[in-house]
Amino acid sequence: MTTALTRPPLVRSSDRVIAGVCAGLAAHLGWPVKSVRIGMALATLAGGAGLAFYAWLWIMVPTADESARRNARRPASPIAPAVSLDPAFSAGPHSAAPSQGSPAAAPWWGNPDAGAFAPGGVSGGPAAGYGSSYGAPVRPPWFRVRSMRYGKEIMLGAGLLLVAGIMIARLLGVDVPLETLIPAAAVLGGAAIAWMQLDETRRAGLVDKTKADQAGGWARLAAGLALVVAGVLVMVSGSGSWEQTWLALLASVSVLGGVVLVLLPWALKFWRDLETERAGRIRETERAEIAAHLHDSVLQTLALIQRRAGNEHDVVRLARAQERELRSWLFQDPGKEAGQLSDRIKAVGAEVEDSLGNAVEVVSVGDTAMTESHEALVQASREAMLNASRHGGGTVSVYLEVSDGRTEIFIKDRGPGFDLQEVPEDRLGVRESIIGRMKRHGGSASITSTPNGTEVRLGMPALQPENAEGKS
Amino acid sequence: MNNVQGTGIQGTGPIRPATPVRVVIVDDHAIFRSGLKADLSESIQVVGEAATVEQAIAVIAQERPEVVLLDVHLPGGLGGGGREVIAGSASLLATTKFLALSVSDAAEDVVSVIRAGARGYVTKTISGAEITDAVFRVAGGDAVFSPRLAGFVLDAFGTAPADIADDELDRLSARELEVMRLIARGYSYKEVAKELFISIKTVETHVSAVLRKLQLSSRHELTKWAAERRLL
Structure with missing residues (x-):
C-alpha cells in the first residue's frame, strides 16, 4: 500500500475525451494515457465494470480547477481527509496502516482498489501539509472520527455490497423480492441524494459559491425527488391498478398544493425573519470586529498621545502612524494583490516617516509585481526618502508610476538642496545606495537640486514585460 | 472669475483679492470647523457653517458664498454627503465654487465629489496656509489638484x-x-x-x-x- 509520495494528486484532467478521468488517472499513476483508456474499455466489456468504475471516478474525483479552488478553502471531498497526512491518522496508536505518514495510502480502507483513487481526494499530495489545520479534533479515538467523517462512503459501500449480495443470491437461485426491493432502494437513494447537500460542507459551499453550483444543487434535489416519487409510485401501484394510482396521485398532488398554499405565507415569514436575524448577526460580527480593531489601535494610540502631550514631535509622529494604519485598514482594496511594488514603496515610506517624523506622501499610478530589480528600486527609493526627510525637513512627495512595465519613482523634498559635486567622496549615501545601485540593476537615477528643493528620479526599464500591469 | 474654463483673472499664483473671500464651512465635526476657521488667513471671511446636508444647502442658498469648504462625508440628506450638497446647490454653481475637503483619500470619495462639480480637492491634513491658498485659487475660478x-x-x-x-x-x-x-x-x-x-x-x-x-x-x-x- 505504500505509494510514492511524489505522485500528483488524482484530479480529472482538462485533456479529456469524455470527462478527463482516464487522463487524470494516467497522470496520477504514471501510466501511459492510452493504456489506461484501453484498460478501461476492456474492463467495460467485462460486465460493465469499467463503466461503473469510470462513472464512480467521474462523480468522486474533482477537476483540476475545482481541486485548486477547494484546496484553497477547505477539504470538500469526504475522501480527502482519509488520504491527507492527518496527524490523527498517522500518529494514531490504533492505526492499522503499515505505511504511516504516506499521504497516498488510505489507512483504513481495506479494499486495495480503493487505494488507487483514494489519493484523488481533493487535497491529495499538496494539501497533505494542511492536514492538521482542518483535521477534526486530534484527541478523539480515530475510529470515531472515521465513522463520523466517512459515514457516507461506508454507507455507499455497504449499499453496493448489498446489491452485489442480492445479485449473487439470485445467481445462486435464492428468491429475492426484487419488486419491493428496487422501489425501496429508489426511495432511499433519492432521499440520500436530496439530503446529501444538507451536509455541512455542501451548505458552506453553497452559500458562497457561484450560481452554477447552486444550479447543481437544485438538479440534485430534483433528481432525488424524482427518484423518491418514482419509487413510491412503483411501490403503491404494485398493489392496485394504474388508474387508481393516477387518481390517488392527482388527489395527493391537490392536497399537497392546498397545504403549500396555506403554509406559504408562514414559510415566507419565517424565511424573512431568519434572513433579518442572519443579517443582524453579520452586522453584529462586523461591529465587534471594528470595535476590536479600534480598541487595539486607535484607543491605544490616543492613550499614548495623552501621555506624551508635551512632546509635539512624538504626538505628530504617533498621529501620523495611527492615521496611516487606520487608512490602510479602511481603504485597503481586498481585491488587490498584496506585495506589489506600490505596497512596498508605501511600506518604505511609512518606515521613513516613522523614523524621521516628516510626512511622506506616496502617490502611485499603476502597479507591478516585485522582481529582484524592483527590490533594488525600493531600496534606492528608501535611501532617497531618508535623505529627503533628513535634509529637506518637510513633507516628502513620492510618486510611483508603472506604465507598460517601465517603472519610475520620483522623490521630492522642499529642502535647501545640495550640490552632488560637493558631496565628499566618502559619503556613500547618494552615490552608492542610489545611483550605483540603480545602475547595477539596469536602471537609471538622476538628481536635480535647486535651492527650493531636491528631486531624485529613479527609472527601471521593463525587463519582464509579462509582469507589466501598468495602465496604458 | 466666472469663466468656466477657469483661467483665473490674474494668472500669477494665488490671487489675493482686495475684499475678503466669503466662505462657508461644511463639516460635521465642530472641532474641525473651529480649528479650520482659526487656521484660515484674515482675507477669508467665514460667513456660515453647517454640519449636515440640509443645513449646508440652506446656508449656501442664504449666504451665497464664493467658496464652500465641503467635507465629503456628511450626515443627513439621502446619505450622499458632499455630493448631495453640490447637487442641491446646482443653481448656484456659476457663482459658488466648491472645494472638497476630506480626511479620506479613497478614490471613490474624491472622484465622486469632483464629478458632482467640486473645483478641487484637498486633504484635511494640509496646513492653514495651503488651505487658504487653495481657497483663493478656487475663488479665482481655478481647479485645485492635490x-x-x-x-x-x-x-x-x-x-x-x-x-x-x-x-x-x-x-x-x-x-x-x-x-x-x-x-x-x-x-x-x-x-x-x-x-x-x-x-x-x-x-x-x-x-x-x-x-x-x-x-x-x-x-x-x-x-x-x-x-x-x-x-x-
Whole structure:
C-alpha cells in the first residue's frame, strides 16, 4: 500500500475525451494515457465494470480547477481527509496502516482498489501539509472520527455490497423480492441524494459559491425527488391498478398544493425573519470586529498621545502612524494583490516617516509585481526618502508610476538642496545606495537640486514585460 | 472669475483679492470647523457653517458664498454627503465654487465629489496656509489638484497621451499628462510652469481642462475604473 509520495494528486484532467478521468488517472499513476483508456474499455466489456468504475471516478474525483479552488478553502471531498497526512491518522496508536505518514495510502480502507483513487481526494499530495489545520479534533479515538467523517462512503459501500449480495443470491437461485426491493432502494437513494447537500460542507459551499453550483444543487434535489416519487409510485401501484394510482396521485398532488398554499405565507415569514436575524448577526460580527480593531489601535494610540502631550514631535509622529494604519485598514482594496511594488514603496515610506517624523506622501499610478530589480528600486527609493526627510525637513512627495512595465519613482523634498559635486567622496549615501545601485540593476537615477528643493528620479526599464500591469 | 474654463483673472499664483473671500464651512465635526476657521488667513471671511446636508444647502442658498469648504462625508440628506450638497446647490454653481475637503483619500470619495462639480480637492491634513491658498485659487475660478487627485486622474485616464482622433473628452493631451505627472510628483503650479517653460496661467488652463474632462468624460475606461471602485 505504500505509494510514492511524489505522485500528483488524482484530479480529472482538462485533456479529456469524455470527462478527463482516464487522463487524470494516467497522470496520477504514471501510466501511459492510452493504456489506461484501453484498460478501461476492456474492463467495460467485462460486465460493465469499467463503466461503473469510470462513472464512480467521474462523480468522486474533482477537476483540476475545482481541486485548486477547494484546496484553497477547505477539504470538500469526504475522501480527502482519509488520504491527507492527518496527524490523527498517522500518529494514531490504533492505526492499522503499515505505511504511516504516506499521504497516498488510505489507512483504513481495506479494499486495495480503493487505494488507487483514494489519493484523488481533493487535497491529495499538496494539501497533505494542511492536514492538521482542518483535521477534526486530534484527541478523539480515530475510529470515531472515521465513522463520523466517512459515514457516507461506508454507507455507499455497504449499499453496493448489498446489491452485489442480492445479485449473487439470485445467481445462486435464492428468491429475492426484487419488486419491493428496487422501489425501496429508489426511495432511499433519492432521499440520500436530496439530503446529501444538507451536509455541512455542501451548505458552506453553497452559500458562497457561484450560481452554477447552486444550479447543481437544485438538479440534485430534483433528481432525488424524482427518484423518491418514482419509487413510491412503483411501490403503491404494485398493489392496485394504474388508474387508481393516477387518481390517488392527482388527489395527493391537490392536497399537497392546498397545504403549500396555506403554509406559504408562514414559510415566507419565517424565511424573512431568519434572513433579518442572519443579517443582524453579520452586522453584529462586523461591529465587534471594528470595535476590536479600534480598541487595539486607535484607543491605544490616543492613550499614548495623552501621555506624551508635551512632546509635539512624538504626538505628530504617533498621529501620523495611527492615521496611516487606520487608512490602510479602511481603504485597503481586498481585491488587490498584496506585495506589489506600490505596497512596498508605501511600506518604505511609512518606515521613513516613522523614523524621521516628516510626512511622506506616496502617490502611485499603476502597479507591478516585485522582481529582484524592483527590490533594488525600493531600496534606492528608501535611501532617497531618508535623505529627503533628513535634509529637506518637510513633507516628502513620492510618486510611483508603472506604465507598460517601465517603472519610475520620483522623490521630492522642499529642502535647501545640495550640490552632488560637493558631496565628499566618502559619503556613500547618494552615490552608492542610489545611483550605483540603480545602475547595477539596469536602471537609471538622476538628481536635480535647486535651492527650493531636491528631486531624485529613479527609472527601471521593463525587463519582464509579462509582469507589466501598468495602465496604458 | 466666472469663466468656466477657469483661467483665473490674474494668472500669477494665488490671487489675493482686495475684499475678503466669503466662505462657508461644511463639516460635521465642530472641532474641525473651529480649528479650520482659526487656521484660515484674515482675507477669508467665514460667513456660515453647517454640519449636515440640509443645513449646508440652506446656508449656501442664504449666504451665497464664493467658496464652500465641503467635507465629503456628511450626515443627513439621502446619505450622499458632499455630493448631495453640490447637487442641491446646482443653481448656484456659476457663482459658488466648491472645494472638497476630506480626511479620506479613497478614490471613490474624491472622484465622486469632483464629478458632482467640486473645483478641487484637498486633504484635511494640509496646513492653514495651503488651505487658504487653495481657497483663493478656487475663488479665482481655478481647479485645485492635490498630488493624490492627480494620481487618481492618471490612473483613470491612463498615462498614454491622446491620439488626435480620440474624443477630446476621453483622453488627456500630452501637455495635460505632463502637468498631471508633475502635480502628482508634488510640484506646485509655479514649479510646474517653470519646469515646462510655460506660464502659470497656462498651467491653470491645463488643470481646469483636466478637471472638466474628469467631470464630463464618459470614457469607457473611466466608467469601468469607477465601477471597479464602486463609484457608479
